[in-house]
Amino acid sequence: MKLNYAIVPAIIGVSITLVQPQIVVALSSSEVGKVAKAITVLIETQNGSGTGVIIQQNGKTYTVLTAKHVIETQAKYEIVTPDGQRYPLDYNTVKKLPEVDLAVMQFTSNQSYTVAKIGNSDDSAEGTTAYVAGFPQVTAAISSTIYNFTDGRITANALKPLRDGYALVYNNNTLPGMSGGPVLNDRGELVGVHGRADEADIETSKINSTVAYVKSGFNLGIPINTFLRLSSQAGVDVGVSPPTAPVATAPKPDDFYIQAGDKYDRGDFKGAIANYTTAIRLNPNYLNAYNNRGLARYNLGDFQGAIDDYNRALKINPKDADLYNNRGLARSALGDKKGAVDDYTLTLKINPNFLYAYNNRGIARNSLDDSQSAIADFNQALKINPNYAQAYAGRGISYYQLGDKNKAIADFTEALRINSNLAPPYAGRGIARFDLGDKKGAITDFNQALRINPNFAPAYTGRGIARFALGDKQGAIADLRKAANLNLEQGNTDDYQQLLELIKKLQQ
Structure with a gap:
C-alpha cells in the first residue's frame, strides 16, 4: 500500500577658534568586534548561562550590567571574563532595577579589564547599525559556550516601551544565552542591553504541517538611556548623565511597530496587522513593517496578502x-x-x-x-x-x-x-x-x-x-x-x- x-x-548621534572640531568616525565591524569582546562577560550557573557587559571600574571592583532575568534566582554564579578568568558572584552585590529587565552586579579582580563606553541610545534610529555580543547557551547543536558577535540594523526605537523597558528592536541573529549582552552602535558605544531573541525564525505552517523558516528581525533590547535614568536607584554612577527624556508630540511609527511585534510574538496576528498598518500609514517606506505584516498574514493563511506586502x-x-x-x-x-x-x-x-x-x-x-x-x-x-x-x-x-x-x-x-x-x-x-x-x-x-x-x-x-x-x-x-x-x-x-x-x- x-x-x-x-x-x-x-x-x-559668530566666532572662530583654533580648536579643531570633534569628528565622530564610525569604526569597522572588526574594530567594534574587538571592543565588544573586551567588555563582554559570560555569566554561568549550573542551570544555564547568560551574558553581561562591564560598565564601571572602581579600584579592583568591576560592575557588570545584565538582563535581570539572567540572574533572577539566587544561585551559584560565576563571571567569566574575556581572559578566561572565573570570578564567583557574591549575590549580595546584585541590584535589580525597578520595572525594567536590568540588574547590576560586581566582581573583584587585580586584572585590568576594558569598560564599555556609554553612548546615547536616542541616536539609534531605524536603519542605523547595531552589533550584539554574547554567549549562546549549550544545546545539542552547540556543544560548548562560544562567544558570538553579530551585526544588523536597528528596526525601531520606540518612545513608549513594552513591558520590562524594552524599546530597541534590531534584526541581528541572536540566540538564547545572549541575553544581557551589549548592543553597540557603529562607534563601539553601548546603546542597549539585549534581552529577547527573535522568536519568529521558525513557524509551523497551520496549513500543511511543514516547517517554514522566516525572519521577523524582532530582537528586543533595553536602551542604555533607560538604565542611566534609573541607575541612581541601583547606586551605580558610570559618570554619564542621561540626556533629557524625549517628549512625544505625536505617535511614532516605531511605537506601533514594537507593539505589533509584541502582539505577533503572543500569537495575536490580527492585532499585529492592525499595528503594522498604522506604522506604515505614518511611514509609507517602513520596510520592516511590510515584511512583518507579511509574516502575520502568512500565519493567518493569507498567503497572497503576504506576497503583496x-x-x-x-x-x-x-x-x-x-x-x-x-x-x-x-x-x-x-x-x-x-x-x-x-x-x-x-x-x-x-x-x-x-x-x-x-x-x-x-x-x-x-x-x-x-x-x-x-x-x-x-x-x-x-x-x-x-x-x-x-x-x-x-x-x-x-x-x-x-x-x-x-x-x-x-x-x-x-x-x-x-x-x-x-x-x-x-x-x-x-x-x-x-x-x-x-x-x-x-x-x-x-x-x-x-x-x-x-x-x-x-x-x-x-x-x-x-x-x-x-x-x-x-x-x-x-x-x-x-x-x-x-x-x-x-x-x-x-x-x-x-x-x-x-x-x-x-x-x-
Missing part, C-alpha cells in the same frame, strides 16, 4: 534577502513551488550563506520531485551548520523519495539526535521503517511524533496504515479518521478526501 502520498509533503517591501529595497526568502515561503504555501525556488535562488544570489534559503529550496525541490537538487541544497545548509537538524530531516525525505530507505533512516535518526523534539523526523523514519517491514518500529516512531505534536495528521495516517498491516483494523480506522478530520480542519481537502476513500476500503 502506498502511504507517502499523505505524509512526505508534510515532512518535508513582500512585493511592496522589495520596491523599497530590491536587495533584501529576507524578503525573497519570505516571499518564497508564501508562494510555496500557495502551491507555486517553482516560483518559490526562484525566490530562494534570488535570496542566495544576495546572500550565499543564507542557511534557511538552502533548506527551504530543498523542501520545495523535494515537492517538485527534484530530489538530487534538494540533496545538494541540504548539503549546502549542513556545510554552513553541521548541526542543523531540519536539513538532515529534509535530506532524509530526499533519500526516501530516491528509494534509499536506509540512508533516509540514518538522516532522520541524526536529526533526532540533534533535536529529539521534532515530530516530522519521527514520522519520516516511521515511513521508512514500515517500507522495510519493521511495522512495530514504525508504530513506535509514529507514537513519538504524536507525543510531540498530538495534531500531526501525517503521523496518524502512517500509524493507521501500520496498524492495519498488523491486523488492528479498528485502530487503523480510528487513526485514519483522526488524520482525515485534522486535514479538513487545516484546509487540506485533497488529503481529506483521499483518506475518506481509504477508510471506506478498509471498512469493506
